[in-house]
Amino acid sequence: MSIDPLIIDRPEGPPAPHVTSNTLRAVASQTRPERMRLSDISVFYDGVPAVRQASLSIHQGEVLALIGPSGCGKTTLLRTLNRLTELTPNASHSGRITLDGDDIHELEDTRLRTRVSMVFQQPNPFPMSIFDNVAFALREQSRRRPRRRELEPLVTQALQRAGLYDEVRDNLDRPALRLSGGQQQRLCIARAIATEPEILLMDEPCSALDPRSTAVIEKLILQLRSELAVVIVTHNLQQARRVADRVAFMYLGDLVELGTADQLFDAPREERTRDYIAGAFG
Amino acid sequence: MADAERLPQPVLQAPRRRRGRRSSVRSWRRTDQLIWALAWLAGIGVCVVVGAIVAFLTAKGLGALSPKLLVTRPSPSVDQSGSGGFLDPIIGTLTLAAIGTLIATPLALMTAVWVVEYGRPRWLAATVETSIEMVAATPDIVLAIFGLALFQFGILAPLSFRGSGGGVYGRSFFAAGITMSLIALPLTYTATRNGLRSTPRQLREASYALGKTRAATIRRVLVPRVRSDVATGATLGMGRIIGSTAIVVLLLGATLQNSSQGSVPLLGFLRGTGSTLTSYVLENSPAGEGNAPQKAYAAAFVLLLIVLVLNAIVARISRIGDAAGLSAGRLSL
Numbered sequence: 001m002s003i004d005p006l007i008i009d010r011p012e013g014p015p016a017p018h019v020t021s022n023t024l025r026a027v028a029s030q031t032r033p034e035r036m037r038l039s040d041i042s043v044f045y046d047g048v049p050a051v052r053q054a055s056l057s058i059h060q061g062e063v064l065a066l067i068g069p070s071g072c073g074k075t076t077l078l079r080t081l082n083r084l085t086e087l088t089p090n091a092s093h094s095g096r097i098t099l100d101g102d103d104i105h106e107l108e109d110t111r112l113r114t115r116v117s118m119v120f121q122q123p124n125p126f127p128m129s130i131f132d133n134v135a136f137a138l139r140e141q142s143r144r145r146p147r148r149r150e151l152e153p154l155v156t157q158a159l160q161r162a163g164l165y166d167e168v169r170d171n172l173d174r175p176a177l178r179l180s181g182g183q184q185q186r187l188c189i190a191r192a193i194a195t196e197p198e199i200l201l202m203d204e205p206c207s208a209l210d211p212r213s214t215a216v217i218e219k220l221i222l223q224l225r226s227e228l229a230v231v232i233v234t235h236n237l238q239q240a241r242r243v244a245d246r247v248a249f250m251y252l253g254d255l256v257e258l259g260t261a262d263q264l265f266d267a268p269r270e271e272r273t274r275d276y277i278a279g280a281f282g
Numbered sequence: 283m284a285d286a287e288r289l290p291q292p293v294l295q296a297p298r299r300r301r302g303r304r305s306s307v308r309s310w311r312r313t314d315q316l317i318w319a320l321a322w323l324a325g326i327g328v329c330v331v332v333g334a335i336v337a338f339l340t341a342k343g344l345g346a347l348s349p350k351l352l353v354t355r356p357s358p359s360v361d362q363s364g365s366g367g368f369l370d371p372i373i374g375t376l377t378l379a380a381i382g383t384l385i386a387t388p389l390a391l392m393t394a395v396w397v398v399e400y401g402r403p404r405w406l407a408a409t410v411e412t413s414i415e416m417v418a419a420t421p422d423i424v425l426a427i428f429g430l431a432l433f434q435f436g437i438l439a440p441l442s443f444r445g446s447g448g449g450v451y452g453r454s455f456f457a458a459g460i461t462m463s464l465i466a467l468p469l470t471y472t473a474t475r476n477g478l479r480s481t482p483r484q485l486r487e488a489s490y491a492l493g494k495t496r497a498a499t500i501r502r503v504l505v506p507r508v509r510s511d512v513a514t515g516a517t518l519g520m521g522r523i524i525g526s527t528a529i530v531v532l533l534l535g536a537t538l539q540n541s542s543q544g545s546v547p548l549l550g551f552l553r554g555t556g557s558t559l560t561s562y563v564l565e566n567s568p569a570g571e572g573n574a575p576q577k578a579y580a581a582a583f584v585l586l587l588i589v590l591v592l593n594a595i596v597a598r599i600s601r602i603g604d605a606a607g608l609s610a611g612r613l614s615l
Contacts, residue, residue, distance in 0.1 A: 084491060114493035124488045127507045136502060137492045191492065 069282030182213025343583020381459025466519025473515025510603030
C-alpha cells in the first residue's frame with residue numbers, strides 16, 4: 001500500500017487528527033468485512049421515485065457519508081436500511097438489501113432494528129429519566145423484565161461510549177428533557193448503541209446543534225467507527241470530509257458517485273459532483 | 283475549532299428594553315377599531331359576569347357557611363336549626379366523582395389510543411369519534427333516563443337499590459356513577475386524543491428504530507407522554523360530574539341522607555341511594571321543598587370552591603406539562 005503523496009506535501013497546519021488520512025482509512029475500511037449490501041434499490045412515494053437504483057456496500061469499521069442537496073433521497077435511502085420507510089403508508093421499494101448476506105425483508109423488523117440502529121436529526125429523548133431512556137432500548141429483549149441492577153452496568157457502558165457519562169453520573173434519574181441539546185443527542189446515541197448494533201445510521205445528527213456540540217459528536221463518531229459501521233447523512237460537506245472514510249453523492253434520487261472522501265472532494269469524477277462541491281447548486 | 287475557542291470574547295451587556303414607536307388605535311380602519319373594542323368588551327364582560335357569580339355566592343354562601351355544616355349529616359326536622367348540615371351530599375359528590383372518573387379515564391385512554399395509533403378501518407374510527415361527540419352533546423337528562431331503564435334490567439339489578447318489596451329502583455351510587463362516566467368520557471377522550479396527535483412522529487420513530495413494537499411504544503413512550511393530558515381531561519370530567527343534577531335526581535334518588543343497602547360496608551353504600559351538593563342545592567333553594575335558601579347558598583359556595591380547586595389543579599397540571607413540553611394545550615373547566 002503506497003503512502004498518499006498528499007500527506008507528505010501538505011504544508012504546516014493544525015496538528016493531524018489522531019487517525020490517519022481519509023485515504024488510508026478508506027483503504028483500510030475496504031479490507032474490512034462487508035456488512036450490508038444494497039443492490040438496485042429504488043424507493044417510491046405514491047409511485048414517484050425518490051431513490052433510483054442505488055447500489056453500494058457498507059463495511060465494518062467505516063463511516064460512509066451520504067451527501068447531496070435537499071430532496072435528493074439521502075434520508076430516504078438511509079431509512080430504507082432499517083425498513084423505517086415501511087412506516088410511511090404510500091412508500092414502496094424494489095431491489096435487495098442484505099445484512100450479513102440475509103435479506104433484511106426476511107428478518108423481523110424489530111430484530112433488524114436492534115442490529116441496525118438509528119439516530120435522528122432532532123434529539124428525541126423520551127419523557128423519562130436518563131437511565132430509563134438508555135434502559136428502554138435494553139428492556140423487553142426477553143420475556144423476563146430485567147432488574148435495574150442488571151441494567152446498570154450496560155447503561156453505564158452505553159453512556160460512557162457516548163461520552164455522556166461523566167456529565168450525568170451524579171443523577172441518572174434526572175429527566176432527560178432537562179439536558180442541553182448536545183447532551184440529548186449524545187443520550188440518543190447512547191440509547192442507539194446500547195443494544196450493540198452492528199450498523200449505526202445517523203440522519204444529520206448535528207444539524208440542530210451548536211458548533212461545540214457538533215465537535216463532540218464528530219469525535220464520538222470517529223470513536224464509534226472502530227466498533228461498528230456508521231452511515232451518516234449530512235448537508236455539511238466539511239463535516240463529511242472530517243469524519244467520513246467514503247462518501248456517496250446523491251442527486252435527484254440517483255447515486256451519482258461513490259468514492260473515498262479525498263477522491264470525491266479533491267478529484268470528483270462526475271461533473272455534477274464537481275459542481276455541487278464547488279457550490280454551484282444545492 | 284481550537285483557534286475559535288481561544289479568541290477573546292467581548293463582554294456584552296444587554297441594554298434596557300425599549301419599544302419602538304407603534305401605530306395607535308385611532309389610526310386604524312374603522313372595522314379594526316370596532317373589532318378591537320368588541321374583543322376588549324367581551325373579555326372584560328366575561329370577567330365581570332364570572333366575578334359577579336363568585337362575589338354573589340361568596341357573599342351569600344360564606345355568611346351562611348359554618349364548619350358544623352360540613353361535618354353534620356342532614357336530618358329531617360321542622361326547625362331549620364335542627365336540620366343538620368350537608369356532609370352526606372359532600373360524600374355523595376366525591377363518591378360519584380370518583381366512580382365516574384375511575385371508569386371514564388381508562389376507557390377514554392384506550393379509545394383515544396386505538397383511534398390515533400390504529401384507527402383501522404377508517405369508517406370504524408370515524409364512527410367511534412362521532413359516537414363520542416354524540417355522547418358529549420346528549421343532555422344529562424337523556425343519559426339519566428337511559429341509565430334508569432338500564433339499571434332496572436334484571437342483569438344489572440345487583441347494582442341497584444332494591445325496595446323492601448323486592449322492586450328494583452334503578453337507583454344507586456353504582457347506577458349514577460356509571461352513568462356519570464359517560465359525561466366525563468368525552469372530555470377525557472378529547473384531551474388524550476389531542477395529546478397523542480400532538481406527539482411528534484419522531485418520538486414514535488425513535489422507539490421503532492430501537493426495535494420496539496407498536497404496543498411497547500404505546501405503553502412505554504406515548505402513554506407516559508400524555509399523562510398530563512389524561513390528568514387534565516380527567517379533572518375536567520370530574521368537574522362535569524360534580525355539576526350534574528339530572529343524573530343525581532333520577533339515578534341516585536336525591537334523598538336527604540345517604541342510605542346503604544346490605545351489610546357489606548362499601549358495597550352496601552354503593553348500592554344505596556343518597557344525594558350530592560347539586561341535588562342538595564336544588565332541594566333547599568327557594569324553588570325546592572326544603573326551603574332553606576341559606577343552606578343552599580352555603581352548599582353552592584362549597585360547590586364553587588370545589589370547581590375552583592379543580593380548575594387550579596388543571597392549570598397546575600397544564601403548566602407542568604407545558605414546562606416539560608408534554609401537554610397538547612391548556613383547557614379549563
